[in-house]
Amino acid sequence: MKIAILGHGTVGSGVLKIIQDSALHPFEKDLSVKYVFVRPEKVDQNELFVDDYSTILNDEEVDVVVEVLGGLEPAKTMIIDALKHGKNVVTANKAVVARNLKEFDEIAEENGVKFYFESAVGGGIPWIINLERALRIDQIDSIHGILNGTSNYILDTMTKTGQSFDKVLKDAQDLGYAEADPSADIDGYDIENKLCISVDIAYNTFVKPGDHLLKFGIRNITDEDIKYFKKHNLIVKLLGRSFKKNNSFNFVVEPTLYTPGQIEAGIHDNYNFVGLRGTTIGKLTFNGQGAGEFPTAHALVQDILDLKANNVHLKRDFNEEFSLDNTTKKKNYVVRTSADLESKLPEYDIQKDGNYYHIAAIDTQKIHDVVNELSSDDKGIFFACISGGAYNPWIEK
Amino acid sequence: MKIAILGHGTVGSGVLKIIQDSALHPFEKDLSVKYVFVRPEKVDQNELFVDDYSTILNDEEVDVVVEVLGGLEPAKTMIIDALKHGKNVVTANKAVVARNLKEFDEIAEENGVKFYFESAVGGGIPWIINLERALRIDQIDSIHGILNGTSNYILDTMTKTGQSFDKVLKDAQDLGYAEADPSADIDGYDIENKLCISVDIAYNTFVKPGDHLLKFGIRNITDEDIKYFKKHNLIVKLLGRSFKKNNSFNFVVEPTLYTPGQIEAGIHDNYNFVGLRGTTIGKLTFNGQGAGEFPTAHALVQDILDLKANNVHLKRDFNEEFSLDNTTKKKNYVVRTSADLESKLPEYDIQKDGNYYHIAAIDTQKIHDVVNELSSDDKGIFFACISGGAYNPWIEK
CATH class of the missing domain: 3.40.50.720 (NAD(P)-binding Rossmann-like Domain)
Incomplete structure (x- = not known):
């Protein structure tokens, strides 16, 4: 060959x-x-x-x-x-x-x-082949992942060292972990691409990257934010996730908080993490090298070996249609802003703690819309979702 | 078909x-x-x-x-x-x-x-197929895993609730998670079987379960042990691991301590976890449902679908020979015993803390030999390895 x-x-x-x-x-x-x-x-x-x-x-x-x-x-x-x-x-x-x-x-x-295109998502992690294999038997209704090693390296290093975002980003650039223009990694575009590809296969549909998909990156995160989260025993990761129910699905890339002891909190350095939930296989997650010369090359050679062995991958036509709807799931969020958040969300249960606001049970579309609106007043605004399994200090204390 | x-x-x-x-x-x-x-x-x-x-x-x-x-x-x-x-x-x-x-x-x-035999190791986790795929390209020198859901459920529940081993085991039996004779799960035989199969494939050799393979289970763990570990910010898991170097490999099943924030500490309930390290793919780990009606059946049907699609699995002859040697790696251990441990290990750096002993840099063979010897005086003896990445309170304090 x-x-x-x-x-x-x-x-x-x-x-x-x-x-x-x-x-x-x-x-x-x-x-x-x-x-x-x-x-x-x-x-x-x-x-x-x-x-x-x-x-x-x-x-x-x-x-x-x-x-x-x-x-x-x-x-x-x-x-x-x-x-x-x-x-x-x-x-x-x-x-x-x-x-x-x-x-x-x-x-x-x-x-x-x-x-x-095994290597396009998760680098060395055999994600695409296993997603496709699971789909030979199961319906898959949920995908979530820490799908960008550069942003994970930045957040993990900030958490471990207490250093500022700018300092860690510059070091990452000097080490070759981050590009001179870091936007794809830190603003969520790279995760958006990978989540689109995963969703295309999982739901047999075709979702193009673009402004209609919710994403909020880590450009605005500060060492004060990290310190605030740590004080509450929370660790932040940049997560992409999608969930499908009946004829609609949601799709979001956003900072997300975990408690140490949750598996996502154990994804360190520049590692990637990605998982699915299927009808009979249940929850299945992978953790490995998401980029780099040899892990990515390994995944490319795996595709070549499948061609050689005639191991045919799952056939999809990408023709099923679902509506995108980010209003169906309500979650808890933490927002740090100097702008007037409360007057934008009069109907929500909000607790204020200095510049940090905890908002209970708000849908993903609404919080992204409000943050986008407020960002004209407060260009440094930052927010994060509190993951379902996380200890939530604002509720559980 | x-x-x-x-x-x-x-x-x-x-x-x-x-x-x-x-x-x-x-x-x-x-x-x-x-x-x-x-x-x-x-x-x-x-x-x-x-x-x-x-x-x-x-x-x-x-x-x-x-x-x-x-x-x-x-x-x-x-x-x-x-x-x-x-x-x-x-x-x-x-x-x-x-x-x-x-x-x-x-x-x-x-x-x-x-x-x-995909379903024989890790239940629904596609472990065998991915181990075999990685071996199409890589040498694999290391396998480790939390490969028994019942023992993980018992340890996780003890950690979360503070309940005694006997109480949690009995509840697990009532729920159908554990057999009436729990020995295979709690004494490490089940993990030994799964680690043997994984090692056979990884090293292309044939290792039979038996007394020559080191294993120590969780039968003797107490709620006091769990409390003691938690006080030191450590979480215990029953781990199987093997590492190959040149012409020899080690092989052990033993309780192992992790710090919250290590991925192994994030494996909860009856989930399984298994990982490999390969030449070019690096470290790759999987987390999923290790047993149960549908996850295991899913893995069996995956094998059937591979037969149907003529997706041929990796061919191994299991003929390479390596010597088993558990003396090559030194690790730190915690032992709880009422017997006289110190006189058995005069040449080691030991710190005593009530009935708990911390032993620095001892090889796996030696600690298992000593514990087996002492168990005639102290049938309830328990010990655990401190994993490489864990915060070690006895060294790092």
Whole structure:
């Protein structure tokens, strides 16, 4: 089986190393990398490197194209071109998968090839394959996850060290854990992409990332917030979650509070966590390396090995339709703001503690709407959901 | 695909329900249960019920035999008979798999059929398939798990309520969570079976349960022990673990202490937890329902669906040989005894605190040997390992 890798960044070179290093694996005779697509200025660095995509597309020996360029274009066009040239495609690119999964899958089907994307959600965690396997038997009505390692690293480090958000973010950038533009990680866009993909498979529907999906990130969190939560024995995580009931589902990315002793509170460093609830399997969760050269490359090679073994993944048409409704679940929230929250929510049970407000039993849509409104007065506003299983000091004391 | 189920207890009836209830799954036309093997006195209760095994063995329509009788015999003989009659076999029976995996696999190979056992370890958790998938790429050098839901339920309930071991065990028996003879669950035999099976696959070797494998259960734990651990911010779990290095591996089942905020401390009720460490995937852990009618039946049906889809599992010959050596890793332990521990370990750094002793840096073999020796003087002796990541009050204070 001959492979072409599009991109030679961290993950692309990880795939190349796993396949080329015979100490790492027992399949060297069956799998080989024939091309690595790179920018023109890098082409001379390695005999596998090419900068003309048509060389790959027109080589009938190439069975699999591994897309690890990232970003929307040219990734989207190159994936479609590969599929139309009868190449199987595997990708780690969550942004492009979240926006085009249904189209990629249809084009793959038309051309008698496969489109796999295990590494796009949860990095090395075998999440997609296990979600798909559970769906061979079960209905799945709930997905939740700490699906971004960078934001988890920031929150975990702030909790452990008491350092400020800016200091920890800068260190993470210096260590290469966070991008120069950290928005995708800290504003929830990356988790949104991964939750969209998970929901697409779980509910057999197609949900595109966009403003209609509720998300609130960790950009505004302060070391004072962390200290306040710790004082109340709570630990904050950036969570994505979705729950489906009958013909509607909710979908939210937001900071969420856990008590030590809840499993989510035990997800440290840059680890990812993701779980499902199914009809017969019950609750099932995974914890592992959500990013990085080798864990992500591992997941890409797993897809390649499934192609080789003809282990066919679950077939979805992504055609079922559900309405998005974030008003159905009421939860408790903590909001920190200098703006006048109480007058916006006269009908709610609110306790005030300095700049912190505890609001009981408010639906997700309402709290996001109010915080968005108040953020014009208080650009630094922050809030977090109190998870169902958490000890709630404002109720249980 | 026609199925025969051997046994109509909790799990057997779960398999029957999943396959027969078309609301639960999309495969009713492809899969059906043709026979359920039961005791003669039950035969008249259902038209699928038979008590003559030769009816099943000689029916060429039967593709898969699901063994959920439990116990060693007649399960072993019936599995071998099925394989020799050209039937694929799937089983949830960890005791029989742990003792006969290599033989079952060889007989299956000789007869051109498969022997699968996803449900034997971790119940509904897709542990075996993911261990096998990781091994398509990685070397795995470490397995650890909370692999018995009954003992976890007992420890978790004691921790939450402060109740005595006897009271919680009796409640668990009344609720059907624990057997009338609880030994397999509370003395570590069940975890030993599951760790043997996991190690067999991970290291491609064959380790039989038996006295040479170190195990110490929770039979002697008291509510005073739980209170003492809690005072030091520690939570106890019954853990199985194995670590391989070069040509040797260690293997132990023993109570282990965690700090709230470690993921293991977040495994509650009767949940199971299991994890691996691989060369490129890194650390990967799973948390889910380790037993029960539907989760276990779900895992059995997953094996059946793999047979149907011809998704071939990893091929192992279980022929590699490693020496068992529990002297290579030194850890810290807490022992509660009225016997004279200090004179047995004159060369160790021991701190005494009433009947509790903290011993620093002792190897697993040595501590188990000493505790076994002392247990003739103190039949109620209890001890626990302090896990690597736990806050250790005796060192770190």
